[in-house]
Amino acid sequence: MNFLSNRFRLQHLFVFVATAMVSLSAWAVEPFKLKDIRVEGLQRVESGTVFASLPFRIGDFYNDESGAAAIRALFALGLFKDVRLDTQGDVLVVIVEERPSISQIQWVGLKEFDKDVLNKSLKEVGLSEGRPFDKALADKAEQELKRQYITRSLYGAEVQTTVTPVDRNRVNLTFTVTEGGPSKIKEIRINGNQSFSERTLKDQLNLDIGGWLSWYTKSDRYSRSKLNADLEILRSFYLARGFLEFRVDSTQVAISPDKQDISIVINVTEGDRFVVSNVKLEGNYLGKEDEFKAIVKIGIGQPFNAETVAETTKAFSDYFGKFGYAFARIDARPEIDRLNNRVSLVLVAEPSRRAYVRRINVTGNNRTRDEVIRREFRQLESAWYDGDKIKLSRDRVDRLGFFTEVNIETQEVPATNDQVDLIISVVEKPTGSVSAGAGFSSTEKVAFNFGIRQENAFGSGNYLATEINTSRFNRTIVISTTDPYFTEDGVSRTIDLFHRTSRPYLGDLNAYSLVSSGAGMRFGVPFSEVDRVFFGANLEQTSIRPGTNLPNAYVEYMQQFGYTSTSLPLTIGWARDGRDSALVPSKGILQRFNSDLSLAGDSRYIRTNYQIQHYTPLTKKFTLALNADIGYGQGLSNRPYPLFKNYFVGGLGSVRGFQQSSLGPSNSANTLFLGGARKVVFNAEVLAPFPGAGNDRTLRLFAFADAGRAFAESQKISLTDLRSSVGIGLSWLSPMGPLRFSYAFPVKTQDTDKIQRLQFQIGTSF
The missing domain is CATH 3.10.20.310 (membrane protein fhac)
Known part of the structure; x- marks a missing residue:
């Protein structure tokens, strides 16, 4: 806030009074030649500042006019509250009384505004510690602060300025603020409406009489700027429905005597509803009239809609821009037939000049x-x-x-x-997240975990992630980095290093575990603006360490191929990103295809995954998001698909409402989830802005429907076996990273399914 940025100065009327009251000896003197000039009364101001302001020097002739000019010049410095001139023979004595300097500025009772911002604003106009005190500036600051409180609907706010003298001709300046409670809107009335109910019109406004979220949205706080914005919304609402001559006649805002309740009355005239009878093109369309006609969004025979007219003129402007005409002007001129309530629109184009x-x-x-x-x-x-x-x-x-x-x-x-x-x-936006913690339990003793992920490391655009976990059940060291411009042509390079040890969390430290280590490198080559092909290779080694609760599937695998498996999978993939935003997309399609092929080593397999996301704007605020994620794994060279490459389904990121990774094959007791060689996941979401958040895309609500399951290599994929759920959720791009909360209602389940209705996650979109 910088509401004191415009400098203001009080015209010191008493300068002229002081000039007129100067002693007669200073005025009624015969001109004489100055032999010396002395200055008396200085405390902090340098004498050189005074001498530099005087319009004469030693050796000059002094007279009444030069004396008056000297007084005006010294007062203009703003450093003195009194200036007198005295003559002693041919010596001029300048007697000054300095203004007190500001020793300290304090704020008492300040809550609505940040005091550091206010101090900075005061400093810009010359009211700061160490500067001469100017009461006119202090009074102006007090009045301006009161006005700012009014803009925040705090009409009862009081500001009192206290000036306390201290030693060495200094003062302490204290602004004591009594903010009081905010004035709230208790009534909004709209008069003159006939085609739409008052309730319908009120629903279009951002201002209201309050609700359960008013503490967050502050929608019941009045301000003139908010009301003006709502009047424009009301005008757009009517213009989008054919009321070409709609107008707001007047508004009345009344506040109660105790300054707590506000009433708003809006008087409107709807006018008649007009239908578009014709659309004509005039002007210079570069000989491409047919191409421009094809992008007209105005419907003939439909009610006049200012939004479609604006969309059409923008589309025309963008199309001219395609040919280099950055200054193209498109005017939509309505020709109104009031007798038949018809309007003909003439779109006049002037491409101007190429740029x-x-x-x-x-x-x-x-x-x-x-x-x-x-x-x-x-x-x-x-x-x-x-x-x-x-x-x-x-x-x-x-x-x-x-x-x-x-x-x-x-x-x-x-x-x-x-x-x-x-x-x-x-x-x-924050592009990184850091997590660090420590835990203690009777089974794990002390466990430390640390993770850092930065999508824009040091502002370079590179991705860097590190994860360390010392838990006895899940020990992890992972380092991953991606340089999106490894070459100037946009070829990306990703390097992964990892070492993981995991065992089932059953409270048994003697349970079996999986130990996997590896490294990999892959490159991404752009083939078009939206297409990128990936290829690379990994070296991986996975060991099964026997222990209690070892599933039979792992026993059979070890008996056939041993405890340790080494593989050298080659990776090839493709991605096409046609979304309008990676952060909060509202339209476009994202496709990903990835395949790992291992033909060397102990494990021989192919693992393929395809995902497609489709975003469609339903309205300006609502977006439909569809997702399909299909995975397929198959063993090669007469070898089974390795269990440690299984897909897992269930929970946030796949099918919400079920325990994480629980939808698929498990042991006989249904306590260990083994995943499957195949997976099928479908998701649908309708995203909407959070009430009161306006156009903020970082906080959104969504309703969803999910279906999916993992299948073993020996199982046949059957859509009738999929689990499904519906629910609602909240998406927030928080400083810690993307947060998603969901509450699900499982629709299709089995008795053995693990239900988990409330879930949250940091990360994925679906």
């Missing part, structure tokens, strides 16, 4: 390096303006997943008619 991009500027990236953003740009500097490339560039930057907002603005270059600058502004 090229002079410079691309990046703002808002406090942590991320410029090059990380610029290397995603397909629009180049000193190249012709291309609307399609600019949109593609914006989407590529958004798909990085480092930013909550990515916007591109076009600015004309002064004194030119064919150049533009592109301003890309981003809002960074």
Whole structure:
């Protein structure tokens, strides 16, 4: 907040009074030549400051006019509250009384605003510790603070300024604030509506009389800016439904005598409803009228809709941009037939001149390096303006997943008619998470765990993750790093190192365990703007250490192939990302295909996985997200599929409402979940903004339906065996990382299924 940024100065009327009251000896003197000048009364101000302000020097002639000018100049410094001139022969004596300096500024009772921000604002106007005290500035600051409290619906707030003298001509300045309770909206009335009910219109407004979430949304707090925004929403609501001549006649805001209750009355005139009778194109369309007609979104015979008109003009502007016309103007001129309530729209286009991009500027990236953003740009500097490339560039930057907002603005270059600058502004989000902890139990004793994951390590765009866990049941050391631009052409490189020891958490330290170690490297080669092919190799070794509770499937595997299996799987994959955002997508398709093929070593197998996610915007606020994830594993060379490569289904990330990894083959007692060589998972979500969060995409609600299961290699995949659930959840891009909470209602279950209705997770989208 910088509400004191405009400097203000009180015109010291008493300067003129002081000038008029100067002793007659200073005024009624005959001009004389100055032999000396003395200054008296200085405490902190340097004498040189006074001498530099005087309009005369030793040796000059002194008269009445030069004396008056000297007094005005010294008062103008703002350092003195009194200035007098005295003459002693041919010596001039300047007698000053300094203003007290501010020793300390204190705030009492401040809750709504941050005192450091207020102190910074005061400093910008000259009211800070060590500066001369100016009561006019202090009074102005007090009044401005009261006004700011009113904007936050705290009409009863009182601010009192106290000036306390201290030693050495200093003062302490104290602002005592009594904030009181906020004034709340108790009534909203809309008059003049006929086609829509008052309740329907109130539902469009952000201001309301309060509800169970008002403590968070503050929707019952009045401010003029909020009301103006709601009036625009109301106007857009009518214009989108054919009421071309709708207007807001007046608004009345009344506050109760105790300044606690606010009433709002909105008076409107709806006017008649108009239907679009025709759409005509006029102007210069570069000889591509048919192409422009194909992107018209205005429906003839439908009620006039200002939103579709705006979408059409924007589509026209974007299409002109495709050919380099950055300054194209498209005007929608309505021709109204009030007799028949018809309107004909004339779209007049003026492409203006073709332009090229002079410079691309990046703002808002406090942590991320410029090059990380610029290397995603397909629009180049000193190249012709291309609307399609600019949109593609914006989407590529958004798909990085480092930013909550990515916007591109076009600015004309002064004194030119064919150049533009592109301003890309981003809002960074936390891209890393750190976890550290220690635990103690009778079975595990002391266990430490530490993990760090950074998707944008040191602002370089590289991915870095480390995980360490010293639990007796799950010991892990994992290091993974990805350089998305290993080469300048965008070939990525990923290196993985891992060592894991896991045993079933049954409270038995003598239970069997799996120990796996390995390393791998893979590269990703971009084949198009949305397609990338991956290939690489891994070296893995997995050992089965016998113990209690060892499942029969593991016993049979050891008897046939031994305790230790070594494999050298080759990896090939493909990904196509056509989403508009990697963080919170609202449209587009993401596809992933990955296959591991091991033809050497003790384990011979093929493991293939395909996933597709489809995002469709239902409205501006609601998005439908569909996901399918299918995995298939098969043993090769007459060898069974290795059990330690099984897929697991159940819980967040697959089928919510069931215990994690529990949907699939298990031991006879149903206490150990073994996973399966095949998996089938389907998900559907409808995402909506959190009530009161506005356009904030980091906090959303969703309703979901899930189905899926894992199958053993010997089992036949049957959709009738899938488990399913429905439920609701909350998604939050928190500083700790993406958080997802869900509460599920299992629909199709079996008696042996492990139900877990409430679940939460940090990580995956589905």
